[in-house]
Amino acid sequence: MEYTQLTSGILMRRYKRFLADVRLASGEEVVAHCPNTGSMRAVNVPGCRVWLSPSRNPARKLAWTWEWIELPMPGAAPALASVHTGxxxxxxxxxxxxxxxxxxxxxxxxxxxxxxxxxxxxxxxxxxxxxxxxxxxxxxxxxxxxxxxxxxxxxxxxxxxxxxxxxxxxxxxxxxxxxxxxxxxxxxxxxxxxxxxxxxxxxxxxxxxxxxxxxxxxxxxxxxxxxxxxxxxxxxxxxxxxxxxxxx
Missing domain, CATH: 3.40.1350.60 (Trna Endonuclease; Chain: A, domain 1)
Structure with missing residues (x-):
């Protein structure tokens, strides 16, 4: 699977199961769709770098979807985890x-x-x-x-x-x-x-x-x-x- 046009930001919080507040590199704060209904134990880490995919569907209420999070790993390079269960x-x-x-x-x-x-x-x-x-x-x-x-x-x-x-x-x-x-x-x-x-x-x-x-x-x-x-x-x-x- 190829990803195009992912945009990076910093996770501020995930709430109401399907919503996440992200601060983009530009400084703009956006609300992204969180496509994960689970607890997201260990991957819901505010302050970590995340990547969002854009939506071109004008009917959607949210223009962004949360795809990846970069997580610190003790003694190793950071790991990437997908939060998009789909x-x-x-x-x-x-x-x-x-x-x-x-x-x-x-x-x-x-x-x-x-x-x-x-x-x-x-x-x-x-x-x-x-x-x-x-x-x-x-x-x-x-x-x-x-x-x-x-x-x-x-x-x-x-x-x-x-x-x-x-x-x-x-x-x-x-x-x-x-x-x-x-x-x-x-x-x-x-x-x-x-x-x-x-x-x-x-x-x-x-x-x-x-x-x-x-x-x-x-x-x-x-x-x-x-x-x-x-x-x-x-x-x-x-x-x-x-x-x-x-x-x-």
Whole structure:
């Protein structure tokens, strides 16, 4: 995915879930749409540099959309995290179509928003061999122990998706949960048992029942001015089904 005409600023605050006040480099203060309904734990950090995309839709009330935030990393260069949850499926679809997710390569048909009994999963992949149902979850929570976690708050919806994936396995189909890691400082992923123990327990159970769990991380290219200009899934990351030990 390519980004054009991103504008930088400093995050002042995020509020009412969908709004963020940003001070642009020009000094102008604007209200941007925040396309993230979650808690945004660890990525809602006032004072950090952010990038906004413009909208040319005259019907929109807000002219800007918050895309990225630059986060300090102890002893390392700053990391970039996407706050736009709508980008995850686009990155995954592009990676599926170009064969960059080796475990999901070779399918001949792809359907978005596939309906199954009691749920709607992000993708259905089919070929002569089998049908695979794929659910995507964006990960941006990096805790102080250095690891990435999902979810960033209690997620009953996420737990129901796990049950739907397990039901597909019981019917003889393949089911995959893919953590799309939209934070360049995250190299490992685990369920956030410290925030949602029910989700972590359910994930361990459905994995034992045959649901496959994968994680791929986004790589971001910046232009000569340091502005994010391209993002794609390229990094295969390890997943631990237990809370991971602190990074070295």
């Amino acid at each position: 980008r995850a499926n686009a990155w995954v679809e592009e990676a599926l179509c170009t064969g960059r997710i080796a475990e999901l390569a070779g399918y001949t048909a792809l359907k978005r928003e596939a309906k199954v009994e009691g749920a709607r999963l992000d993708f259905r992949l089919t070929d002569a061999r089998q049908t695979t149902h794929l659910e995507v979850k964006q990960v941006t929570l990096r805790e102080d122990d250095g690891h990435g976690y999902f979810p960033d708050s209690v997620s009953e919806r996420g737990r129901r998706h796990l049950e739907s994936l397990a039901a597909r396995v019981a019917l003889g189909e393949r089911a995959v949960l893919l953590f799309c890691v939209a934070h360049t400082g995250i190299d490992t992923v685990a369920p956030a048992a410290h925030l949602d123990p029910a989700y972590a327990e359910t994930l361990r159970r459905v994995a034992a029942q045959g649901v496959e769990v994968l994680a791929y991380g986004v790589s971001v290219t910046r232009d000569t001015a340091g502005v994010p200009c391209q993002a794609m899934l390229t990094r295969r990351l390890p997943v631990g089904l237990e809370r991971l030990p602190p990074s070295a």
